[in-house]
Amino acid sequence: MTTTSYQVVALSGRDPEWQRLQQLLTALRSGRSEVLVLVGEAGIGKTALLQNLRDSAADCTVLSVAGVESDMDLAFAGLQQLCAPVLGFRVGLPLPQREALEHAFGISDAGGAPHRFLVGLAVLGLLAAAAEERPVLCLVDDAQWLDSVSAQTLFFVARRLDAEAVGLVFAQRSAIDGTAGLPTLAVGGLTDGDARKLLESALPGRLDSAVADRIVAESRGNPLALLESSRALSLLDSTGAQHGPVSAGVEGRYLQLVSELPAETQMCLVTAAAEPVGDPALLFGALAHLDLKPVAMLPAQDIGLLRIDTRVQFHHPLARSVAYRSATPEQRRRAHGALAAVTDPAVDPDRRAWHRALACEALDEPVALDLEASAGRARQRGGTAAAAAFLTRAVELTPDPSMRSTRALAAAEAHHEIASFDQSRHLLATAELGPLTDLQRARLAQLRTRLAFTSARASGHAAALSEAVTEFTAVAAQLKVLDAALATETYLEALSAAMYVGRSAPGLTVQIAETARAALANLPPQTPLDVITHALADRLVLGAAAAMPAMRRARDALMGCVRSDTGWFWRAFPLVHECLIHETWEDGWSAVSAHAVRLASDAGAMALLPSALLSRAGAHVDNGELTTAAGLVAEAGDLSNAINYVPLRYHGLSVAAWKGDDTEVAALATAAIESSRLRGEGRAIGLAHYATALVNNGRGRYPDALAAARRGLEYDDLGFHGYVLVEAIEAAVRTNDLQFAEQALEQLRERTLAAGTPRALGSLARSEALLNSGKRAEALYLQSIGYFEATSQVVQLARVRLLYGEWLRRNGPATAAREPLRVAHRDLVTMGSMAFAERARRELQAAGQKTRKSPTAVGDDLSPQERQIAELAGKGLTNQEIASQLFLSAHTVDWHLRKVYTKMGVRTRRELRQKFA
Numbered sequence: 001m002t003t004t005s006y007q008v009v010a011l012s013g014r015d016p017e018w019q020r021l022q023q024l025l026t027a028l029r030s031g032r033s034e035v036l037v038l039v040g041e042a043g044i045g046k047t048a049l050l051q052n053l054r055d056s057a058a059d060c061t062v063l064s065v066a067g068v069e070s071d072m073d074l075a076f077a078g079l080q081q082l083c084a085p086v087l088g089f090r091v092g093l094p095l096p097q098r099e100a101l102e103h104a105f106g107i108s109d110a111g112g113a114p115h116r117f118l119v120g121l122a123v124l125g126l127l128a129a130a131a132e133e134r135p136v137l138c139l140v141d142d143a144q145w146l147d148s149v150s151a152q153t154l155f156f157v158a159r160r161l162d163a164e165a166v167g168l169v170f171a172q173r174s175a176i177d178g179t180a181g182l183p184t185l186a187v188g189g190l191t192d193g194d195a196r197k198l199l200e201s202a203l204p205g206r207l208d209s210a211v212a213d214r215i216v217a218e219s220r221g222n223p224l225a226l227l228e229s230s231r232a233l234s235l236l237d238s239t240g241a242q243h244g245p246v247s248a249g250v251e252g253r254y255l256q257l258v259s260e261l262p263a264e265t266q267m268c269l270v271t272a273a274a275e276p277v278g279d280p281a282l283l284f285g286a287l288a289h290l291d292l293k294p295v296a297m298l299p300a301q302d303i304g305l306l307r308i309d310t311r312v313q314f315h316h317p318l319a320r321s322v323a324y325r326s327a328t329p330e331q332r333r334r335a336h337g338a339l340a341a342v343t344d345p346a347v348d349p350d351r352r353a354w355h356r357a358l359a360c361e362a363l364d365e366p367v368a369l370d371l372e373a374s375a376g377r378a379r380q381r382g383g384t385a386a387a388a389a390f391l392t393r394a395v396e397l398t399p400d401p402s403m404r405s406t407r408a409l410a411a412a413e414a415h416h417e418i419a420s421f422d423q424s425r426h427l428l429a430t431a432e433l434g435p436l437t438d439l440q441r442a443r444l445a446q447l448r449t450r451l452a453f454t455s456a457r458a459s460g461h462a463a464a465l466s467e468a469v470t471e472f473t474a475v476a477a478q479l480k481v482l483d484a485a486l487a488t489e490t491y492l493e494a495l496s497a498a499m500y501v502g503r504s505a506p507g508l509t510v511q512i513a514e515t516a517r518a519a520l521a522n523l524p525p526q527t528p529l530d531v532i533t534h535a536l537a538d539r540l541v542l543g544a545a546a547a548m549p550a551m552r553r554a555r556d557a558l559m560g561c562v563r564s565d566t567g568w569f570w571r572a573f574p575l576v577h578e579c580l581i582h583e584t585w586e587d588g589w590s591a592v593s594a595h596a597v598r599l600a601s602d603a604g605a606m607a608l609l610p611s612a613l614l615s616r617a618g619a620h621v622d623n624g625e626l627t628t629a630a631g632l633v634a635e636a637g638d639l640s641n642a643i644n645y646v647p648l649r650y651h652g653l654s655v656a657a658w659k660g661d662d663t664e665v666a667a668l669a670t671a672a673i674e675s676s677r678l679r680g681e682g683r684a685i686g687l688a689h690y691a692t693a694l695v696n697n698g699r700g701r702y703p704d705a706l707a708a709a710r711r712g713l714e715y716d717d718l719g720f721h722g723y724v725l726v727e728a729i730e731a732a733v734r735t736n737d738l739q740f741a742e743q744a745l746e747q748l749r750e751r752t753l754a755a756g757t758p759r760a761l762g763s764l765a766r767s768e769a770l771l772n773s774g775k776r777a778e779a780l781y782l783q784s785i786g787y788f789e790a791t792s793q794v795v796q797l798a799r800v801r802l803l804y805g806e807w808l809r810r811n812g813p814a815t816a817a818r819e820p821l822r823v824a825h826r827d828l829v830t831m832g833s834m835a836f837a838e839r840a841r842r843e844l845q846a847a848g849q850k851t852r853k854s855p856t857a858v859g860d861d862l863s864p865q866e867r868q869i870a871e872l873a874g875k876g877l878t879n880q881e882i883a884s885q886l887f888l889s890a891h892t893v894d895w896h897l898r899k900v901y902t903k904m905g906v907r908t909r910r911e912l913r914q915k916f917a
Contacts, residue, residue, distance in 0.1 A: 013194025024036055024053075025053070028136075028166070033163065035161060036167075038184075040171075041173060041222065043223065043316070044189065050064075050139045054139060061086065063137070064082065067145030067146040068145055075150075076149050076153075077150065078147055079150035083123060093125045093129070094884070100118035120153050120156040120160075121884060125890070128164040131165040131891075137166075163894075189221020251318060254319050262299060265296050269300055270327040274332065275312070286341070352370075357393045363397055368407070372391065391414055405435060411427045412447055416447060442482055449472055456468050456680075461679075462505075469497045487523075488529060489529060491516040494516060495576075498512040501681060501683075502683040502715055504677070504680040506715060513539075516533070520533065528560065528561050536576060539551055548584070559591070562595045577593075585722070585752060585759045586757055586759065596612040597615075613635050613636040615651070616632050617633050617651045622792060626831050626832040632868075653668050654691060657694040658698075658833050660834040660838070665691050682715065683717055689711045692704070693712060698833070698835030713725065726748065729771070730767070745771060758787040758790040759791050761787045762793070762800070765780045766803065769784060778807070781800065781803065785797065785804065798824050798827040798833070801820045801821075801824035804820045805844075806839075809843055817847045818849050821847060824840045828840055866900050872886075873897055874913035874915070
């Protein structure tokens with residue numbers, strides 16, 4: 001059995017798969033990037049396809065890595081191995097990216113954790129730079145065994161590739177987190193005919209037909225099983241009578257081969273399988289430590305199980321797995337102990353600590369202490385998953401009950417961060433068994449409550465969700481006498497969670513807020529987070545007008561953190577940020593959301609970045625940049641798929657509503673209402689009603705808009721209740737339900753006068769104008785326009801002009817209505833708000849001015865990504881600055897910008913700016 005013969009013949013019957021891979025190579029050679037995920041069971045031929053792809057890519061720079069089970073918990077291990085041949089190109093990267101990459105790979109000792117998305121951008125830039133010389137082909141075998149940080153980074157890169165001439169091919173046994181949405185090719189078994197041809201090509205001489213049929217049937221088209229069947233034939237007599245199974249499976253075949261080797265050779269194999277780097281010097285050093293000579297490897301090499309040249313390579317990843325798993329626990333411990341002994345503690349302390357840990361057969365505090373130190377280094381490098389693994393093993397080796405509980409609590413918190421909830425619960429139970437300080441017990445209760453809240457949301461149990469929200473306040477009460485800052489943060493967590501529950505448990509939010517307010521009464525706010533927590537409790541208890549002074553102070557504290565770049569900022573939750581801006585009717589959402597995106601990106605907070613991007617999308621909606629907002633919503637979706645995180649999709653609803661896509665709004669709203677009722681999350685229900693009211697007002701379907709607005713007003717959802725009032729008033733006036741309109745106006749008046757901002761007063765004047773007539777109505781419309789002109793609310797300004805034009809057409813000379821309607825129509829078309837634009841077009845036509853029935857926005861033929869790049873370039877940003885902001889390579893930005901110039905007929909950034917002015 002030789003590696004070469006397997007790789008050549010394994011392609012028998014693989015024409016469709018090979019054609020797809022050839023297409024990928026063709027794309028690379030033409031300067032385009034391509035990504036492909038090969039999915040199939042062990043032995044099905046994925047590795048052979050990758051090897052043949054490598055052999056066919058002589059004109060490319062080929063980078064490769066194979067995931068190894070024993071290396072899964074070492075942060076960036078796989079990524080570093082893949083990128084090692086092209087690391088020289090890092091000198092051309094922007095300094096922050098280069099520093100992040102060097103820190104992640106242990107090349108430098110910069111303080112703090114490397115910014116995870118800077119690492120992703122650095123890898124993208126590294127591959128793009130290498131591709132400037134020749135196409136780059138990245139092959140990732142057994143992706144399911146990559147360490148999580150490397151996998152997440154590569155999945156991120158896979159979604160950002162475009163025009164870099166970089167190919168990325170993953171091979172894995174089944175679908176795994178992060179590959180959802182990537183182009184996938186299922187690699188199945190061979191047909192019976194192709195399987196028989198493969199079998200006959202591998203076996204010398206004539207093969208009995210009945211035997212061949214039996215082998216083909218039992219192999220189920222698995223090429224590796226077919227090629228390993230020659231030895232299984234010894235189980236058959238000359239007549240084909242079966243004394244045992246023809247094939248016990250591929251793993252069984254490897255197990256048989258390993259078991260027939262001499263004991264010393266088996267020990268060599270175990271050691272080689274436990275050493276994932278494939279470094280011959282390290283392997284031979286470990287063998288020497290075990291008093292084994294290199295010649296002991298020869299029997300395994302002779303039968304083709306592995307080969308040793310510049311690297312140690314197993315015949316197949318499955319062979320490595322079998323060699324390791326089939327060993328006894330004592331053999332594995334000896335192998336790891338030898339590897340630990342020869343691993344340089346100065347060069348690779350974490351791998352040495354991991355080997356030492358796996359070599360232990362009893363409790364060992366020094367090793368546990370080493371693992372704890374490794375966990376700290378892993379956190380500094382952004383490897384939370386690695387930190388969790390190190391701490392978990394440290395718990396298992398810790399002899400002192402108190403220290404074991406302390407480490408178990410830290411490990412549980414680390415597992416919670418990486419969404420390993422079952423393991424987190426298990427470690428919490430371990431932490432409870434030993435002595436803990438009062439503060440540790442409170443932290444334990446806090447984490448248990450977070451887990452309960454997460455579990456309730458996932459399972460859709462509304463009662464359990466409410467119970468978890470209530471438990472937050474009980475935990476905060478425990479923390480109050482132990483750690484005031486942590487107690488305040490926990491109360492904020494409780495308030496934020498209660499806001500999500502909303503109308504699903506109407507009294508719960510007030511109950512939580514009253515509890516928090518009473519508890520915080522004797523804790524004067526010292527920090528911005530304190531100010532925000534106190535204000536939010538006041539708002540939920542006292543109401544919008546009475547709590548306005550406190551909310552304004554909180555909003556000022558928030559903006560102060562944005563200006564001073566305070567690091568705690570993002571801990572206050574994106575929902576709270578938005579509520580502070582909207583409840584105070586202030587501008588500032590753009591600055592807050594941009595800061596949130598940057599902080600989440602820099603910190604590598606991948607579970608938070610999609611929410612930050614969605615918040616940023618909402619700010620672009622306010623500014624009338626709907627195409628950019630849609631692009632950010634799509635970006636958030638891509639990142640969510642890459643990290644297996646499902647963010648709230650509130651802003652997707654808002655964008656669809658403002659664009660006038662009533663079909664999309666109906667689908668999203670129906671789904672949001674149904675799922676939220678099951679989960680007990682009422683806030684999404686309120687937002688669905690708001691979006692439905694908005695899109696129907698745009699379409700002029702006022703009875704439908706009013707019905708949705710009435711449902712939306714049944715509960716006071718922080719952050720958007722005031723906007724529902726605005727939609728309700730317009731719909732009620734248009735349907736002549738003046739009594740309801742007056743009631744809604746009174747509520748709006750109380751809120752907006754308390755705020756007193758141009759945004760608030762503009763909304764009030766617009767709504768009052770709808771309920772007035774004559775000179776008073778006209779004066780109010782003009783007041784509203786003036787107020788909104790002083791804000792960034794481009795979308796609201798266009799709507800007021802539309803309303804004013806509609807009023808003028810009905811209450812004065814039609815010619816007077818043309819100018820406000822023309823401006824409204826132009827602006828609505830420019831921003832892509834096509835339902836409201838159509839309303840303006842019809843009014844203009846009625847006023848005697850001809851317009852196109854199907855208006856096209858500026859740059860409407862651009863894709864969302866091209867539109868984003870064009871707008872940023874028009875603002876004067878360089879290609880590198882745009883690349884960093886949009887998580888692309890500078891090469892891709894340049895490629896898209898050339899297409900933008902062609903589509904829009906411009907040649908410079910100045911001309912772009914004029915187009916979008």
